Amino acid sequence: MAATTSSGDDPPELKTPAQLIPPLPDDVALNCLARVSRCHHPNLSLVSKTFRSLPKSPLLYATRSFAGATENILYVAIRIPPETGARWFTLLRRASTKNSHLLVPIPSCPSPSLVGSAYAVVGSEIYVIGGSVKDVPSSSVWVLDCKFHTWRRVSNMRVGREFAAAGAIDGKIYVIGGCVVDNWARSINWAEMFDVKSQTWEAVASPGVEVREKWMHASAVMEGKVYAMADRNGVVYEPKEGGKWGVPEKRLDLGWRGRACVIEDILYCYDYLGKIRGYDPKERVWRELRGVESLPKFLCGATMANRGGKLAVLWEGKAGSGGSRRMEIWCAEIEVERRGEAEIWGKIRWSDTVSTVPNDSAIVNCLAATV
Template sequence: MMSWACRSEESESPNNLIPYLPNDVALNCLARIPRSHHPTLSLVSKPIRSLLYSPLLFTTRSLLQCTQPLLYLTLRSRDSSLQWFTLHRTNPNPLLAPLPPIPSPAVGSAYAVLGPTIYVLGGSIQDVPSSHVWLLDCRFHRWLRGPPMRVAREFAAAGVLHGKIYVLGGCVADTWSRSANWAEVLDPASGRWERVASPTEVREKWMHASAVVGDRIYAMADRGGIAFEPRSCAWESVGGELDHGWRGRACVVEGILYCYDYLGKIKGFDVGRGVWEELKGLENALPRFLCGATMADLGGKLCVVWECQCNGKEMEIWCAEIGVKKNSDGELWGQLGWFGKVLSVPKGSSIVNCSSVSL
């Protein structure tokens, strides 16, 4: 009887997440609620609000396999300031919600996603390349300073493989230090950057695009592209087909690299076959031209964000989610899930980056 009374008293405690439920059961329930409902959920009670801002919730969501891919977008305004947003899939109209600004905005930073964190690597500040690294903890939308790189960089390439962050180029290899550290790798567990040996012939300064396909990091330079395989530390030039067809920002979905070719077509590159294919099925689904098109893998779907110029002093940011697959004939086929306007911004703004983070 006393044992039951103790449990009853605990279940009715004002610190309980849900009245009359043990906290471990309540946590199991609350962790399954979609992230988009968390702002409303935080208004229910102080214990629930505290849970939403604790690592325990996100660990539980991961263990229950309840994480969701969320889109994060960076825009540059006309005055060169950076604005950060996350996409809320609210019904009926998804929208971009603002986030705290990065403490030290830079031009030409590289971006990498590892776990719940977006790494912002280098970039120039007042026309001077920096080695700064900033981390956006997407669980709590909090900025943290990361370990600085060994070399200052702008317009570098970056990629994540085997739990480590690799950065390539973005510096002039005119000194021993810059040459030796043209490529480097961060192990987040140790918080240290280490040099990665690279042959002289691959050391281009500017890298205008990069992506990870399989076990390789692909980066497009001023003249040609390169591929790096970390486990064997092997470097090689990419084939002419990939080099000539890769235009603009790209992303990888289910092993296929997608980019927008500025001629109104989304194309996919099959690295194994070495060929580009047009993503069919979207001929009448999207606008003819997608200005500033930027892409991300949003939980196995292709997410495309673009700029839409309007009359007056504003421009619009639009977003589309596309299911991609190969049909029975082996052709790449896209099915539009939804698309629409998600934000209005002053004219002169531009999309810098979009990333997908699972939380």
């Protein structure tokens, strides 16, 4: 039979999908690529058309988790004038640049004017909770998916809040304060809990009015308890056994205002002298972090995060003069360890300028998520 030529009406020729890494099976190739550091994903997407969509693939991140190849990535919110809200950045390591670590912008929250939000991290997601818009407390909750740098809204809180405390324990986010408690309806919502699995809010029975305050200036989770610090000491909530409220001991409060983090049940912050200290809740004592004397005194404009068991510290510096004056954002990563029973030491792994922003900018917060 003579050969025939195809016409425009013939069905298109079926193409076999390209392999990720010929001649490896795709499951083996994916297992290899899952171990590539997140900081190299932008370069990975430039290798070929096949790789272009790989960094946005849920299968890649599922494989990273299964293979134990996840990383703790730092995210930073910075208020840059004239905006009242915060822009968002992630910290990447770039071997080919002068500064080995850089803050790279990512999509910011779709509600950019929120001020005084609370923050909580659950796995690979950062929750931005409440805040005020033109001095009106909001009940909105936004979630940053750190795998794909996308935002979504979840169910609103029962009341609007600003400058609340928040902490995540066992897949539940507890939010405390940030609202007026001048009537019964509001007082039963002074604290509430968001169940990440069911995506629902419910009220948490709160303590007497004598320990309720509107604004919380800091929060932390230690030993399965949420510490909410206010101007008059604050409260401690332990969700286990039906929920238990208490008052933190006075020595715990060094005036830390959202700039603390917890590593191996030690609370790190900086005191009024600008020194980093660690609080041991079992021994109920503060100790100075030694070995980091080369760092500046953190009198203001600094914040901290637990980045994979290491202490990440960000602070503000100044560059230039007059009309050309700019703000530098610095970051240091510190390994911390206990030595004996009376000392904690830090070893600075690296310290670098990670961004330069307009003058009068301010660091809002920094958090680490697992991706």
